[in-house]
Amino acid sequence: MSSVAERIAAAGAGNAIELRGVSRLFGALAALNDITLTVRPGERRAVLGSNGAGKTTLLNCVTGDFPPTKGTVRFFGEDVTTLPPHERTRRGLRRTYQISLLFQRLSVRDNVYLACRGASRGRFSLIRTRSSDAIMQSVADLIVLVHLEQVADRLVGELAHGQQRQLEIALALAGAPRFILFDEPAAGLSPNERGDLVAILTALPPHIGYIIIEHDMDVALRVVESVTMMHNGRIFKEGAPREIEADPEVQQLYLGGGHG
Amino acid sequence: MATALGDEGTARGARRGDALGRWINHHPLAALSLAVIVIFCLWLILAPWPQGFEDWFGRKRLFINALFNGITLGGLYFLVAAGFTLIFGLMRNVNLAHGSLYLFGGYMGYEAGVWTGSWLLSFVVAFLCCAIVGAAMQILIFRRMEGQDLRQTLVTLGLSIVFADLMVWVWGGNAIQIDTPDYLTGPVPTPIVVALKPSGDAIFLQYPRVRLVIFAAAVLIGIGMWLALHRTRIGMMIRAGVDDRDMLSVLGYRVQLLFVLVFAFGAGLAGMAGIVGGTFQSISLGEDSHFLLASLVVVIVGGMGSIPGAALGALIIGLSEQFGLVYFQNYATVATFVIMVVVLALRPQGLLGRR
Amino acid sequence: MALSDTGTARRPIGLEGDAFSRWLSQHSPTLLLGLLLVLLPAAATDFVLDQIVGWTLVLGMIALSLMFLAGYGGMVSLVQMTVAGLAGYSITVLGASSLPSISLFWPWWVAAPLAILIAVAFGTLAGALSARTEGIYTIMITLALASAFFYLTLQNWSIFNGFNGFTSVPAPIFLGVNWKSPVPLYYLILFCAGLSYVAVLYVSRAPFGIALQGARDNPRRMEAIGFNVMAHRIAAYAFAAVIAAVGGILLVWLNNQISPGTAGIQATIDLLVIAVVGGLGHPIGAFIGAFIYVILRTFALDALVAVGLDGRRFQTIIGLGFLVIVLFSPDGVIGIWRRWLARAASSRRGIGR
Numbered sequence: 021m022s023s024v025a026e027r028i029a030a031a032g033a034g035n036a037i038e039l040r041g042v043s044r045l046f047g048a049l050a051a052l053n054d055i056t057l058t059v060r061p062g063e064r065r066a067v068l069g070s071n072g073a074g075k076t077t078l079l080n081c082v083t084g085d086f087p088p089t090k091g092t093v094r095f096f097g098e099d100v101t102t103l104p105p106h107e108r109t110r111r112g113l114r115r116t117y118q119i120s121l122l123f124q125r126l127s128v129r130d131n132v133y134l135a136c137r138g139a140s141r142g143r144f145s146l147i148r149t150r151s152s153d154a155i156m157q158s159v160a161d162l163i164v165l166v167h168l169e170q171v172a173d174r175l176v177g178e179l180a181h182g183q184q185r186q187l188e189i190a191l192a193l194a195g196a197p198r199f200i201l202f203d204e205p206a207a208g209l210s211p212n213e214r215g216d217l218v219a220i221l222t223a224l225p226p227h228i229g230y231i232i233i234e235h236d237m238d239v240a241l242r243v244v245e246s247v248t249m250m251h252n253g254r255i256f257k258e259g260a261p262r263e264i265e266a267d268p269e270v271q272q273l274y275l276g277g278g279h280g
Numbered sequence: 281m282a283t284a285l286g287d288e289g290t291a292r293g294a295r296r297g298d299a300l301g302r303w304i305n306h307h308p309l310a311a312l313s314l315a316v317i318v319i320f321c322l323w324l325i326l327a328p329w330p331q332g333f334e335d336w337f338g339r340k341r342l343f344i345n346a347l348f349n350g351i352t353l354g355g356l357y358f359l360v361a362a363g364f365t366l367i368f369g370l371m372r373n374v375n376l377a378h379g380s381l382y383l384f385g386g387y388m389g390y391e392a393g394v395w396t397g398s399w400l401l402s403f404v405v406a407f408l409c410c411a412i413v414g415a416a417m418q419i420l421i422f423r424r425m426e427g428q429d430l431r432q433t434l435v436t437l438g439l440s441i442v443f444a445d446l447m448v449w450v451w452g453g454n455a456i457q458i459d460t461p462d463y464l465t466g467p468v469p470t471p472i473v474v475a476l477k478p479s480g481d482a483i484f485l486q487y488p489r490v491r492l493v494i495f496a497a498a499v500l501i502g503i504g505m506w507l508a509l510h511r512t513r514i515g516m517m518i519r520a521g522v523d524d525r526d527m528l529s530v531l532g533y534r535v536q537l538l539f540v541l542v543f544a545f546g547a548g549l550a551g552m553a554g555i556v557g558g559t560f561q562s563i564s565l566g567e568d569s570h571f572l573l574a575s576l577v578v579v580i581v582g583g584m585g586s587i588p589g590a591a592l593g594a595l596i597i598g599l600s601e602q603f604g605l606v607y608f609q610n611y612a613t614v615a616t617f618v619i620m621v622v623v624l625a626l627r628p629q630g631l632l633g634r635r
Numbered sequence: 636m637a638l639s640d641t642g643t644a645r646r647p648i649g650l651e652g653d654a655f656s657r658w659l660s661q662h663s664p665t666l667l668l669g670l671l672l673v674l675l676p677a678a679a680t681d682f683v684l685d686q687i688v689g690w691t692l693v694l695g696m697i698a699l700s701l702m703f704l705a706g707y708g709g710m711v712s713l714v715q716m717t718v719a720g721l722a723g724y725s726i727t728v729l730g731a732s733s734l735p736s737i738s739l740f741w742p743w744w745v746a747a748p749l750a751i752l753i754a755v756a757f758g759t760l761a762g763a764l765s766a767r768t769e770g771i772y773t774i775m776i777t778l779a780l781a782s783a784f785f786y787l788t789l790q791n792w793s794i795f796n797g798f799n800g801f802t803s804v805p806a807p808i809f810l811g812v813n814w815k816s817p818v819p820l821y822y823l824i825l826f827c828a829g830l831s832y833v834a835v836l837y838v839s840r841a842p843f844g845i846a847l848q849g850a851r852d853n854p855r856r857m858e859a860i861g862f863n864v865m866a867h868r869i870a871a872y873a874f875a876a877v878i879a880a881v882g883g884i885l886l887v888w889l890n891n892q893i894s895p896g897t898a899g900i901q902a903t904i905d906l907l908v909i910a911v912v913g914g915l916g917h918p919i920g921a922f923i924g925a926f927i928y929v930i931l932r933t934f935a936l937d938a939l940v941a942v943g944l945d946g947r948r949f950q951t952i953i954g955l956g957f958l959v960i961v962l963f964s965p966d967g968v969i970g971i972w973r974r975w976l977a978r979a980a981s982s983r984r985g986i987g988r
Contacts (some may be wrong), residue, residue: 611791
């Protein structure tokens with residue numbers, strides 16, 4: 021793994037993600053409560069916490085799936101609080117989903133193709149893409165990267181769960197991502213597939229930073245350099261993986277009870 | 281328990297009163313113009329109109345008649361649309377055969393009236409006949425394709441085509457008028473002045489008794505439905521299902537019973553409305569699509585799956601149709617659809633709908 | 636699903652040499668049918684030409700616009716017949732008819748593009764209204780819009796000539812050909828229908844079409860990977876409206892008249908029946924459905940009487956046939972055909988072993 025300083029230099033100055041005083045209410049319930057969080061370009065961060073701590077809501081606020089009720093969200097310095105999700109995607113933000121949100125009646129290749137097309141021009145084009153086009157090469161590369169070349173022309177609805185999870189990651193890597201939000205990418209994967217996942221995450225180009233939400237501590241702590249702990253919609257601790265593991269409060273709240 | 285509920289009720293009422301006061305404080309201009317509009321409407325309805333105003337706007341008799349016809353027609357539309365919106369809200373089934381059920385109820389009620397000679401009994405017959413057909417549709421067909429809302433809707437479309445043709449076969453293409461019973465015929469004097477005689481005496485509006493009685497019945501049914509939805513266990517289950525589809529899976533096997541009951545009840549209401557329609561106007565070929573469309577528009581305007589929304593939508597559509605008929609004949613129905621388009625553009629979920 | 640049959644994406648690279656023969660074998664049924672249709676005027680009577688095949692192709696075009704929205708976009712729009720009707724009325728009012736008090740008698744090359752423009756504007760607007768709501772709501776909203784137009788044509792006499800509508804709306808004379816006569820009119824219709832069929836098939840594998848299918852399967856994910864789903868849906872309505880509008884103009888030229896019933900509620904429902912019976916999985920379904928419908932419309936009455944039934948029960952036959960398809964083969968006649976092919980293939984394999 022290259023050093024953090026190198027990656028920051030590769031990605032440019034400033035913060036990749038910057039949340040200021042972000043809250044998200046569902047009715048009277050505050051799923052997020054005054055969150056302030058900064059992630060540098062190229063930084064890899066885990067967000068941990070029990071169920072209902074507000075981790076997925078946090079991701080949804082960053083991507084715009086559910087905009088925050090209060091506070092501002094900046095992406096590489098630009099205020100994106102009110103931008104629709106597709107505009108944020110065009111600026112280089114990507115995410116994966118916990119539940120499978122794939123195009124079930126399209127082939128694997130079409131799924132990846134759409135993800136590449138969405139991040140490029142010609143989304144409305146009525147002219148078919150030729151197989152010699154550069155975009156088809158990146159589609160093929162992504163399929164190889166997530167080991168799906170055997171099933172590239174099958175419909176996604178016919179794939180096994182693990183294969184769908186891998187496709188999910190391929191969709192997030194399409195185009196030129198600058199920052200990726202992974203929402204429990206290891207859920208439901210076999211130990212072997214988890215190994216593959218760790219390999220894919222650590223092999224990402226150094227300028228791509230990410231936030232990962234993960235229950236599997238083995239996966240999460242091996243692929244990040246900093247950790248944010250959440251509880252009841254608030255951040256209560258930040259630090260390096262080793263500090264967090266050793267923290268007694270964290271152990272009691274989260275790691276305790278024989279988890280992992 | 282009861283007192284606790286009562287306390288909570290009054291507290292909520294007080295809070296609502298505060299909210300009104302706050303609203304007036306925050307928007308004095310809006311409150312003022314609203315008050316002016318309300319007073320103007322009251323004046324339009326209650327006071328005799330000056331000659332100059334009548335010359336410009338038309339006779340007051342026309343206006344008042346359109347108003348009363350609109351409101352009572354709204355009552356009829358509510359009866360049809362309430363079932364439609366409940367079925368849609370709970371089962372996501374756009375029942376395109378709803379108009380056929382309305383027509384079927386009208387015909388069965390007519391037959392029952394001829395046989396028994398009782399107008400009231402014909403409502404029972406129409407309700408039961410349509411409820412049975414509705415329950416049969418749910419049990420025999422829709423239960424087998426749960427969750428496939430498009431396919432269910434296509435089935436209702438096919439059924440409506442077949443029903444319409446079969447009803448033409450049995451009852452022919454001629455319009456049938458259901459006779460009003462003697463105790464409801466004739467006009468009722470109302471305290472509303474429509475004009476002044478040259479002598480200065482006031483002429484009061486005389487309005488058909490049957491239309492007023494049926495409107496009152498529609499209001500009662502609406503209140504009854506609202507109470508049933510908010511105060512009974514089964515009503516709570518229905519509301520929970522409308523608001524949150526996932527709730528339904530918690531109910532398990534009882535969901536099926538709930539679906540059948542709601543479908544039967546909605547169909548039965550449409551059937552009763554058929555008699556009302558046959559008494560107000562007439563029942564004939566083509567009325568099925570007319571009332572299906574009325575239900576669609578009422579539900580789109582009022583908000584899908586909401587009973588108060590259906591009531592509000594029915595009132596708006598009833599009034600707009602009747603006023604359209606009086607004031608801009610060439611475009612009467614179009615006025616209704618303009619309302620729908622405006623609502624869709626500004627509030628896609630309908631006036632009282634929730635997203 | 637053949638939605639992704641002809642993908643550029645799935646064609647292996649490096650087989651350019653026999654690409655043409657592959658293309659030929661893949662499309663041979665379509666090409667054969669096309670050839671047959673081109674040669675048809677040599678053998679068929681004018682009645683078959685216009686009233687059977689011509690009508691099938693025109694209805695098929697309008698149903699194709701519905702298939703495009705419903706099959707690829709998941710939006711069952713009942714407003715397509717209305718778009719066709721509006722285009723038909725527009726060309727009547729702007730062009731020629733038997734009513735000089737209303738018709739403007741502009742030349743066809745002004746009237747026809749304008750009529751298409753008006754109808755496409757309407758279709759796009761209707762799309763913008765209904766695309767904001769999801770799935771099943773589309774049916775309700777578009778059905779209401781379609782009936783609004785029907786009642787408008789019925790009640791309005793100053794533009795739409797009310798209940799009577801218009802007669803004598805001839806196809807124009809240009810390039811020295813009288814397109815009103817059966818054979819030229821047939822070729823005009825065949826050309827337009829063929830072009831729109833190929834266009835829909837082609838666009839279904841172009842970025843726009845694949846994205847539309849993505850929005851059908853998962854609109855939220857489409858937003859997340861950078862697409863503006865709303866804009867895509869509205870653009871799809873516009874694309875479909877062009878096909879429906881051209882179909883509407885041809886319909887008026889073919890029937891030589893237009894009245895409220897042309898785009899009435901019955902016609903709107905019939906169009907959905909056609910598209911669903913044919914099958915929403917492939918563009919050819921629209922034309923298969925239209926063919927079945929036209930054959931039934933033309934011959935069922937006599938056939939019913941011949942077997943001793945009441946000829947007036949035609950609608951019951953249509954309704955029951957539709958129910959059977961929806962209940963037992965939701966993907967229409969195409970679905971039956973595909974399952975039959977699959978069974979035949981598997982039994983052949985069985986014999987081979």
